Amino acid sequence: xxxxxxxxKKAFDSVHHYETAAAHIHRxxxxxxxxxxxxxxxxxxxxxxxxxxxxxxxxxKELSSLITHKFDEAVKREDMASVDRFFKLFPLLKKHxxxxxxxxxxxxxxxxxxxxxNLASAQNLGPREKRSHVIWADTFTLLFEGIARTIEVRQxxxxxxxxxxxxxxxxxxxQRECDRQAGRVGSEMRKHRRLDAVVxxxxxxxxxxxxxxxxxxxxxxxxxxxLLGELTLINARAELYLRFIRRRVTADFEASLPVAxxxxxxxxxxEGRLSQSQLVCDMAVIVGDYTILEQFYLNESFKKALxxxxxxxxAHTSSIVDDAFYIIKKSxxxxxxxxxxxxxxxxxxxxxxxxxxxxxxxxxxxxxxGFPAQGYLDLNQAYTVLxxxxxxxxxxxxxxxxxxxxxALRQAFLTALNNTGTSMCHVRSLYASLEDxxxxxxxxxxxxxxxxxxxxxxxxxTTTGKLAMVVExxxxxxxxxxxxxxxxxxxDIFNTISHDIQEVLxxxxxxxxxxxxxxxxxxxxxxxxxxxxxxxxEANDPFSQTLMVQVDGLLGSFTSLLxxxxxKALVGVLVSEVAEQLEKAVFKSSFNRLGGLQxxxxxxxxxxxxxxxxxxxxxxxxxxxxxxxxxxNLESIAEVSEYSSTTTWRLTPSEMRKVLxxxxxxxxxxxxxLKL
Amino acid sequence: xxxxxxxxxxxxxGNAGVGKTCLVRRFTQGLFPPGQGATIGVDFMIxxxxxxxxxxxxQIWDTAGQERFRSITQSYYRSAHALILVYDISSQPTFxxxxxxxxxxxxxxxxxxxxxxxxxKTDREDRELPTHVGEEFAHRHNxxxxxxxxxxxxxxxxxxxxxxxxxxxxxxxxxxxPPLTGFELMTPTFVFFGRSLFVVDTLTRxxxxxxxxxxxxxxxxxxxxxxxxxxxxxxxxxxxLPRSRARDARxxxxxxxx
Numbered sequence: 001x002x003x004x005x006x007x008x009k010k011a012f013d014s015v016h017h018y019e020t021a022a023a024h025i026h027r028x029x030x031x032x033x034x035x036x037x038x039x040x041x042x043x044x045x046x047x048x049x050x051x052x053x054x055x056x057x058x059x060x061k062e063l064s065s066l067i068t069h070k071f072d073e074a075v076k077r078e079d080m081a082s083v084d085r086f087f088k089l090f091p092l093l094k095k096h097x098x099x100x101x102x103x104x105x106x107x108x109x110x111x112x113x114x115x116x117x118n119l120a121s122a123q124n125l126g127p128r129e130k131r132s133h134v135i136w137a138d139t140f141t142l143l144f145e146g147i148a149r150t151i152e153v154r155q156x157x158x159x160x161x162x163x164x165x166x167x168x169x170x171x172x173x174x175q176r177e178c179d180r181q182a183g184r185v186g187s188e189m190r191k192h193r194r195l196d197a198v199v200x201x202x203x204x205x206x207x208x209x210x211x212x213x214x215x216x217x218x219x220x221x222x223x224x225x226x227l228l229g230e231l232t233l234i235n236a237r238a239e240l241y242l243r244f245i246r247r248r249v250t251a252d253f254e255a256s257l258p259v260a261x262x263x264x265x266x267x268x269x270x271e272g273r274l275s276q277s278q279l280v281c282d283m284a285v286i287v288g289d290y291t292i293l294e295q296f297y298l299n300e301s302f303k304k305a306l307x308x309x310x311x312x313x314x315a316h317t318s319s320i321v322d323d324a325f326y327i328i329k330k331s332x333x334x335x336x337x338x339x340x341x342x343x344x345x346x347x348x349x350x351x352x353x354x355x356x357x358x359x360x361x362x363x364x365x366x367x368x369x370g371f372p373a374q375g376y377l378d379l380n381q382a383y384t385v386l387x388x389x390x391x392x393x394x395x396x397x398x399x400x401x402x403x404x405x406x407x408a409l410r411q412a413f414l415t416a417l418n419n420t421g422t423s424m425c426h427v428r429s430l431y432a433s434l435e436d437x438x439x440x441x442x443x444x445x446x447x448x449x450x451x452x453x454x455x456x457x458x459x460x461x462t463t464t465g466k467l468a469m470v471v472e473x474x475x476x477x478x479x480x481x482x483x484x485x486x487x488x489x490x491x492d493i494f495n496t497i498s499h500d501i502q503e504v505l506x507x508x509x510x511x512x513x514x515x516x517x518x519x520x521x522x523x524x525x526x527x528x529x530x531x532x533x534x535x536x537x538e539a540n541d542p543f544s545q546t547l548m549v550q551v552d553g554l555l556g557s558f559t560s561l562l563x564x565x566x567x568k569a570l571v572g573v574l575v576s577e578v579a580e581q582l583e584k585a586v587f588k589s590s591f592n593r594l595g596g597l598q599x600x601x602x603x604x605x606x607x608x609x610x611x612x613x614x615x616x617x618x619x620x621x622x623x624x625x626x627x628x629x630x631x632x633n634l635e636s637i638a639e640v641s642e643y644s645s646t647t648t649w650r651l652t653p654s655e656m657r658k659v660l661x662x663x664x665x666x667x668x669x670x671x672x673x674l675k676l
Numbered sequence: 677x678x679x680x681x682x683x684x685x686x687x688x689x690g691n692a693g694v695g696k697t698c699l700v701r702r703f704t705q706g707l708f709p710p711g712q713g714a715t716i717g718v719d720f721m722i723x724x725x726x727x728x729x730x731x732x733x734x735q736i737w738d739t740a741g742q743e744r745f746r747s748i749t750q751s752y753y754r755s756a757h758a759l760i761l762v763y764d765i766s767s768q769p770t771f772x773x774x775x776x777x778x779x780x781x782x783x784x785x786x787x788x789x790x791x792x793x794x795x796x797k798t799d800r801e802d803r804e805l806p807t808h809v810g811e812e813f814a815h816r817h818n819x820x821x822x823x824x825x826x827x828x829x830x831x832x833x834x835x836x837x838x839x840x841x842x843x844x845x846x847x848x849x850x851x852x853x854p855p856l857t858g859f860e861l862m863t864p865t866f867v868f869f870g871r872s873l874f875v876v877d878t879l880t881r882x883x884x885x886x887x888x889x890x891x892x893x894x895x896x897x898x899x900x901x902x903x904x905x906x907x908x909x910x911x912x913x914x915x916x917l918p919r920s921r922a923r924d925a926r927x928x929x930x931x932x933x934x
Contacts, residue, residue, distance in 0.1 A: 291748050295751070349755065
């Protein structure tokens with residue numbers, strides 16, 4: 001110990017040996033005083049030891065104030081090497097905290113200085129300079145990078161001389177400086193970008209908006225592009241910085257705190273303070289402002305696109321669909337670039353609102369007006385229409401406008417229908433692409449953040465359901481006015497042709513012929529004529545041929561007007577309408593064996609044709625019809641059970657009985673006895 | 677995939693510092709975090725509750741009260757199934773702001789949203805707003821009302837459970853009972869169901885129902901006035917039905933053919 005003191009003395013004498021002195025003091029401080037006192041045998045010696053202790057304590061005090069002084073001097077002189085040199089000595093004197101605080105204060109001063117410089121150069125930057133449009137984001141970036149670099153560079157020294165577990169103290173102090181400096185940069189940015197004025201103008205416009213008249217102080221959405229870009233950049237930089245310091249501090253905790261519970265507690269405390277830091281609050285405010293502006297941008301750009309909505313020659317959809325989704329995608333992508341989960345969620349929500357209130361509702365309104373019938377196929381229909389149009393002509397005193405009006409309505413209807421269907425595709429691809437960019441751009445999210453994003457993304461996806469309902473509504477409108485009334489007269493032909501009579505007639509003629517022969521009368525020409533008629537009917541039956549031609553015509557008139565999906569839906573509707581009406585017609589007629597055969601042939605032709613033009617799924621509609629034909633085409637009732645073993649009937653037992661009853665030659669009680 | 681029957685979004689709104697976050701924490705975690713900092717942006721919690729043996733998932737969005745975050749918080753109104761508007765019973769200013777909040781709700785929320793007024797902090801000695809004042813306000817604006825204390829865990833569970841129940845009931849009403857689908861109705865058809873008016877679009881044949889706010893149906897009826905028989909009980913659509921009857925799920929009162 002004596003030796004230690006002597007060394008210390010020497011060290012003091014040679015002014016520059018602070019390190020040696022500190023090392024000796026460190027050794028002294030590591031000793032256990034009381035233990036030493038007890039282990040010394042004699043009382044006199046103990047006394048002696050105590051005086052040494054006093055001297056050493058005195059020396060420690062002197063040294064520590066000397067080092068503090070030297071450190072401060074070095075800071076004043078901006079002598080980096082000395083600052084580092086004396087900073088390393090504090091832990092030897094067991095003055096970790098003081099050393100770290102002094103050192104960090106020095107670092108903070110440095111940060112303050114460089115931020116002041118950066119701010120000045122940002123303020124003096126001319127508007128035409130290269131990066132002037134993002135100069136405030138750049139200034140923020142310089143601040144964040146500066147602090148991050150400081151941590152990066154100083155951490156090894158701190159760890160070597162102070163040991164692990166001290167970083168959080170330094171980081172928190174730096175963070176407070178960061179809060180202050182970011183606040184300064186932020187308020188300069190607000191001033192220079194007139195952010196508060198812009199935000200309040202936009203807020204007013206949104207609040208009293210839906211405004212038909214744009215307010216005088218309302219900015220042009222296009223002018224906001226640059227500002228929006230800068231704001232997202234600022235937050236993205238802040239997020240990057242926060243992630244960096246979180247990672248560093250967590251790693252430091254991991255190195256110093258082996259007990260998990262303790263570590264987690266420390267981490268939670270640190271996280272708690274960080275998440276309530278001024279920087280985080282300021283950034284949230286910036287994201288809040290950004291979101292208002294972005295919402296405005298989205299809505300106003302949509303309004304503009306809607307005002308310029310046009311249908312190009314030969315296009316199925318109008319420009320609004322592509323435009324709307326382009327705008328939506330742009331806005332949400334920009335919010336993703338901000339790295340703010342709340343910002344992205346909010347923009348996803350605003351996009352959903354836009355899709356549902358503007359697109360879905362807009363299309364629904366157009367479709368609600370209906371699809372005016374066109375083309376008159378039979379006299380009756382034409383007559384009714386003529387009458388009503390005469391009436392309306394009389395009332396309105398105009399003739400020509402009605403057809404052009406309904407042409408325009410038809411066009412608008414079909415465009416809206418196509419727009420809705422295409423919007424569904426757009427939503428799906430938008431969802432997929434946004435999910436991708438979120439996954440790649442926003443990494444390391446907390447579970448809560450991920451759940452928030454997923455929930456909002458999912459809301460976007462479910463807008464397809466609303467759109468699908470509108471498509472369904474439109475198709476049903478089309479069915480009501482363009483399909484149903486036209487299918488009806490075609491199917492009506494079915495009932496004008498008997499499926500019972502031919503054979504009877506032939507038989508009657510034969511009988512007549514037999515009777516007439518003895519009388520020398522010549523009726524064979526009549527028989528031949530009837531037979532010829534039937535043969536030609538068989539080869540080229542008028543009903544199914546006409547039906548197919550008409551259906552083909554109807555579909556043909558829509559092929560070029562509808563998108564593929566909608567066309568398929570129309571085909572489906574048409575097929576089921578034909579099947580439904582034909583079913584009804586069948587129940588109104590009666591059949592004999594030959595009639596059943598004829599009907600089977602007709603159904604085969606129709607089903608063959610319809611299957612060809614439609615999708616596989618649509619053929620379901622036709623199965624019932626085919627099965628009815630099968631039943632009506634039986635040789636005998638006994639065959640029903642044969643078919644039952646190989647067929648899954650789409651007809652209910654009672655329907656099957658009803659169909660069988662249509663065969664005039666099937667006995668009612670036999671039908672009744674059938675086990676179905 | 678979790679198994680639940682319905683998922684409901686519940687959004688808490690109200691001035692800063694009225695205790696929204698504390699209500700949510702109390703309900704979802706059973707905690708009362710003292711010295712809770714201001715919420716930044718929007719917080720998000722999930723809790724599954726059981727209503728009549730069915731699992732109901734509540735997605736609770738806890739929003740920041742500050743004006744600055746309004747664009748973010750407002751974006752959640754429209755998809756919300758229930759909005760909980762909170763004020764502090766010991767703070768008159770938080771109550772005075774309620775009309776502003778209602779205006780926001782009118783502007784942004786769906787018309788069929790369930791609206792609940794909550795007077796929080798009943799544990800406070802310095803009450804400034806008697807219960808009946810809140811009650812009257814809620815009644816006047818067609819809202820549910822409850823007073824809670826997140827600190828004492830008073831009525832917090834009840835608040836959320838009632839909301840879950842109410843929403844479940846409304847959801848189940850939305851699945852029409854068979855008679856509605858079979859009818860050949862003229863379009864559109866209005867059906868009164870509980871407190872709500874439904875518009876049935878029979879053209880789509882699937883009878884998808886939209887629940888409308890009493891105010892809305894008055895509008896719709898007016899729009900259709902040209903086709904409306906003046907003697908039809910429009911009044912029923914124009915005003916909310918009495919509370920007692922509103923609870924009766926079987927109350928399919930009138931079907932109006934237009």
